[in-house]
Amino acid sequence: MKTSEWSATSPFPSGGGNTENKIRVEDCSVHDWYRFVLSFPPHLVRQYLVEFGADNSSLVLDPFCGTGTTNVECKKAGIPSWGIEASPVTYFASRTKCTWKKDTSKLLETAERIAEDAAKKIACSPALKTLSEEQNALLLKNSICPRPLSDALFLKEAIDGCETPFHDYFLLALAKHLVYSYSNLKFGPEVGVGRVKRESADIVGIWFQEMETVRRDLETFSAFSGTRADIFRGDAREIEGDAFRGKVDFVITSPPYPNEKDYSRTTRLESVALGFLKTKDDLRAVKQGFIRSNTKNVYRSDTDDSYIQGISSIKTLSDEIERRRRELGKTSGFERLYSTVVKQYFGGMARHLSNLRPYLKEGAMLAYVVGDQASYFQIPIRTSSLLGEVAESLGYRVEKVETFRKRFATATEDWLNEDVLILKYEGKNHEYLR
Ligand SMILES: C[S@@+](CC[C@H](N)C(=O)[O-])C[C@H]1O[C@@H](n2cnc3c(N)ncnc32)[C@H](O)[C@@H]1O
Incomplete structure (x- = not known):
């Protein structure tokens, strides 16, 4: 049976032409x-x-x-x-989305350092970074190609290696783009693997752009x-x-x-x-x-x-x-x-x-x-x-x-x-x- 549930941001279908369940x-x-x-x-x-x-x-x-x-x-x-x-990942997401740091002056500077570190790791590593066999077995087959996965894992390593109060924002942005920018997943509304495979993506660049959005939002709503x-x-x-x-x-x-x-x-x-x-x-x-x-x-x-x-x-x-x-x-x-x-x-x-x-x-x-x-x-x-x-x-x-x-x-x-x-x-x- 094909029925649609909530559609979310733009990467998702509109839910059969309905607009009432789309984010404005x-x-x-x-x-x-x-x-x-x-x-x-x-x-x-x-x-x-x-x-x-x-x-x-x-x-x-x-x-x-x-x-x-x-x-x-x-x-x-x-x-x-x-x-x-x-669910642990959505709990993490909602908690992070509800934690609004007031002082964001160092957010972009820190993100830049992480981006540089990740880019270096990606460029210098002789081999792709992978998940364990047991972790791989939990994934939907072909959800992500080896190169983008490896780059994302290097970025995660760079985020985790940086002691920063903004860690959770950094990780959440990676979670979002793992799905919407780096993976082969599609939602219609069931999650599935699309025909077109993303063999590569500008992992670090896309992630850094997202951090600019996060900083702007935090400033916009700082009164609350x-x-x-x-x-x-x-x-x-x-x-x-x-x-x-x-x-x-x-x-x-x-x-x-x-x-x-x-x-x-x-x-x-x-x-x-x-x-x-x-x-x-x-x-x-x-x-x-x-x-x-x-x-x-x-x-x-x-x-x-x-x-x-x-x-x-x-x-x-x-x-x-x-x-x-x-x-x-x-x-x-x-x-x-x-x-x-x-x-x-x-x-x-x-x-x-x-x-x-x-x-x-x-x-x-x-x-x-x-x-x-x-x-x-x-x-x-x-x-x-x-x-x-x-x-x-x-x-x-x-x-x-x-x-x-x-x-x-x-x-x-x-x-x-x-x-x-x-x-x-x-x-x-x-x-x-x-
Ligand atoms: C329809 S979704 C809610 C989506 C939410 N309104 C939003 O805008 O993101 C239902 C959620 O209930 C969670 N859930 C399922 N069983 C639960 C339980 N026993 N206690 C708490 N959360 C549960 C699921 O992980 C899922 O995130």
């Missing part, structure tokens, strides 16, 4: 330091900040913060925020460098953060949806090349920290489905998927897991919404951007409606569901909604599930 040119500063195909657009966040009436006395949470769009948009407006993200945007690596199903108990006014987020998308593949190249993932075990540990949304990350030990046992519509949907599988005579290991993923997904979201409650103020408003799906034998999964039911069982009230955009699913010849589910936390003394 005037919004690119800071956001564009690193985005991915799953990022939602800053103007969507802004819409709900305005609608909810957020100001500099509010606290906004994004529990699935990805590349930090919600947090960056809050910080640009002087609104304090908190973000949680399970002190606005808090605390980003943590964690699991939104088991929220930790005592300092934020009872303090969250608003949640603006886009969790994964049950769509067979392996979220770890989208960022695999930069995760591996920059050392965020070194082994198969690292990858497995990261996947286990994700909400279950595809058959490649469900495990025997999963128990999130126990959180939605009382919700009959999810059981009915899961049973229908299993019945259809039998009717169609589908027997692969993955197909057998479709009905399980659906239960584990909504169970994981129930666990999240349950454990979120102690952090919310009474009357807190929440916006969850989710897409309908039909990835499992074309049976429609109305994600926002089911998530609304889960939320209502936990003391939230569904205020409204707004359609953000529609995508045409060729397999079902049907339109699938991408919705914003607006919830209000009633703050009643609801019995916690556990």
Whole structure:
């Protein structure tokens, strides 16, 4: 099934001609330091900040913060925020995008030194720099040609070898251009390897130009460098953060949806090349920290489905998927897991919404951007409606569901909604599930 999720910066497709999910040119500063195909657009966040009436006395949470769009948009407006993200590379990206150093006077000078060092290493090395065999095995085949990879690894070595407060900006710029300027990857919206291979690229030059942009953005927004945007690596199903108990006014987020998308593949190249993932075990540990949304990350030990046992519509949907599988005579290991993923997904979201409650103020408003799906034998999964039911069982009230955009699913010849589910936390003394 071909459906598109969020398109990000210009290297990505427009999502079937839709413009509402594309970043606007005037919004690119800071956001564009690193985005991915799953990022939602800053103007969507802004819409709900305005609608909810957020100001500099509010606290906004994004529990699935990805590349930090919600947090960056809050910080640009002087609104304090908190973000949680399970993937190490996107956690690094959102944290770096939310750390705005005030004194940037030495940034370009340092970048220049690193660029010179990297250029020397590239010119003088008798052999190409490579990844270990185990790291290579984690990459999508042919994601990057040997020469650009080698140059990028030399640049990383130069960045790591320089003691500087700007280290993370330097590394993030490399992460961005590894994907968009040096690699063979394309996003349509699934990550794949394009036909045209980039055999070489001006790695150091492109990277240095990016540092000029970063410095300019930091100067533009220096008035808000002190606005808090605390980003943590964690699991939104088991929220930790005592300092934020009872303090969250608003949640603006886009969790994964049950769509067979392996979220770890989208960022695999930069995760591996920059050392965020070194082994198969690292990858497995990261996947286990994700909400279950595809058959490649469900495990025997999963128990999130126990959180939605009382919700009959999810059981009915899961049973229908299993019945259809039998009717169609589908027997692969993955197909057998479709009905399980659906239960584990909504169970994981129930666990999240349950454990979120102690952090919310009474009357807190929440916006969850989710897409309908039909990835499992074309049976429609109305994600926002089911998530609304889960939320209502936990003391939230569904205020409204707004359609953000529609995508045409060729397999079902049907339109699938991408919705914003607006919830209000009633703050009643609801019995916690556990
Ligand atoms: C649709 S993306 C969010 C994109 C984000 N709105 C942005 O603009 O970049 C969903 C994110 O949830 C993260 N995620 C998945 N399971 C998670 C969990 N259990 N806890 C926290 N984050 C999780 C994924 O790594 C991914 O970055």
